[in-house]
Amino acid sequence: MQYIETILPSLLAGVLVTLKVFALTIIGALPLGILAGLGLKSEFKLVRWFLNGYVWLMRGTPLLLQLIFVFYGLPLIHITFDRLDAALFAFILNYAAYFAEIFRGGFQAIPTGQYEAAKVLRLSPWQTQRKIILPQVVKNVIPPIGNEVINLIKDSSLVYVIGIGDLLRAGNIDAARDVTLVPYILVGIIYLLLTAVTTVGLRRLEKYYNYYR
Amino acid sequence: MIELKNIKKSFNGRPILNDINLTINDGEILAIVGPSGAGKTTLLRALAGLGDIDSGEILLDGQPFDPRSSDLKNNVIGVVFQDYNLFPNLTVWENVTLAPKMVLKMAAAELETKIKPILAQLQLAGKDALYPFELSGGMKQRVAIARALAMQPKVLAYDEPTSALDPSMRTEVANLLLDLKKDGVTQIVVTHDIELANNIADKIFTVNAIS
Numbered sequence: 001m002q003y004i005e006t007i008l009p010s011l012l013a014g015v016l017v018t019l020k021v022f023a024l025t026i027i028g029a030l031p032l033g034i035l036a037g038l039g040l041k042s043e044f045k046l047v048r049w050f051l052n053g054y055v056w057l058m059r060g061t062p063l064l065l066q067l068i069f070v071f072y073g074l075p076l077i078h079i080t081f082d083r084l085d086a087a088l089f090a091f092i093l094n095y096a097a098y099f100a101e102i103f104r105g106g107f108q109a110i111p112t113g114q115y116e117a118a119k120v121l122r123l124s125p126w127q128t129q130r131k132i133i134l135p136q137v138v139k140n141v142i143p144p145i146g147n148e149v150i151n152l153i154k155d156s157s158l159v160y161v162i163g164i165g166d167l168l169r170a171g172n173i174d175a176a177r178d179v180t181l182v183p184y185i186l187v188g189i190i191y192l193l194l195t196a197v198t199t200v201g202l203r204r205l206e207k208y209y210n211y212y213r
Numbered sequence: 214m215i216e217l218k219n220i221k222k223s224f225n226g227r228p229i230l231n232d233i234n235l236t237i238n239d240g241e242i243l244a245i246v247g248p249s250g251a252g253k254t255t256l257l258r259a260l261a262g263l264g265d266i267d268s269g270e271i272l273l274d275g276q277p278f279d280p281r282s283s284d285l286k287n288n289v290i291g292v293v294f295q296d297y298n299l300f301p302n303l304t305v306w307e308n309v310t311l312a313p314k315m316v317l318k319m320a321a322a323e324l325e326t327k328i329k330p331i332l333a334q335l336q337l338a339g340k341d342a343l344y345p346f347e348l349s350g351g352m353k354q355r356v357a358i359a360r361a362l363a364m365q366p367k368v369l370a371y372d373e374p375t376s377a378l379d380p381s382m383r384t385e386v387a388n389l390l391l392d393l394k395k396d397g398v399t400q401i402v403v404t405h406d407i408e409l410a411n412n413i414a415d416k417i418f419t420v421n422a423i424s
Contacts, residue, residue: 117265118291120262121312127315131315135302
């Protein structure tokens, strides 16, 4: 117990870094994903072609590779990021691609009748999106987005490889120094707590959107 | 008065509407009947600005207008869709007031004085806070009518108003349209229901399938 007390501060400092990567990735990737999702069903072939290529690239290669590429690879051609920026750059681009595919499906699930009704009421395309389409899309995509959000909590541990002091790294340092399993178990428990809290939050959000069917 | 002059439309070289000429006087009910695939809905969609025509003219009181233009002066035709297309995420009140608020820029007080009577007339008083999923088919249709009327169109157009409803509701729909006619609403009813057309229409226009 006393040992746990001694390592807890370093683990909690790691949790803060994990949460920071998590939150900033969500904040960056969600709007980007919505825009890319809209773009994936654009009338312009070039836009669709470009975005499909982007999604293919991001979903078709490991996030770990993307992370290493951004932090260790790009400096070779004189593009340098500090650690956190590199992590966020890779994570946001990667997650936005997953979100884009989810939102594309969400937009496609909206019947054309909704757009037509809005059109004959002379609502502008922006008003139509904001008041009618997006609220329905959001309801549709909460479950699949929720899956990705839970994945992101765990994926955030990949920042370890570019030397960011997240929760996993904090635990690993303690375990290596003190030659004990306890930090790993604690790290596992903390991840479980984080995903549990997120799951409850997502359930609440789903429930909130149940006010209509 | 709405006039259609020499309206033509074809799909992939197959003519659907062949030289349609049609006049609807203010306060009349015009029924457009004809077999499936004859182009009734195509005609309605052209009038509503949801589809274009190959040639011809649409006139309002002698002045040409373009239903496809988003300019408010072309706010002529309100549409009641076959499956209503209510917005499921909005309440009855929000469904009906969204466009008057955002497009016609009505203030809250004006919405109260202008929209509340429409809802009352359609027996929707007190239903403001319900969502579409909580409504019966007939009520959904009345909300769709209220939503279209709230935009103060010159003409209200219906696509198959009886087809999504229980057959026993037919008389109710007929009475509803006749009540609106008493209030001076000009109406176009696209239907395959000849009996309904005979019961309510001042004029019946038959679109024939072109072979």
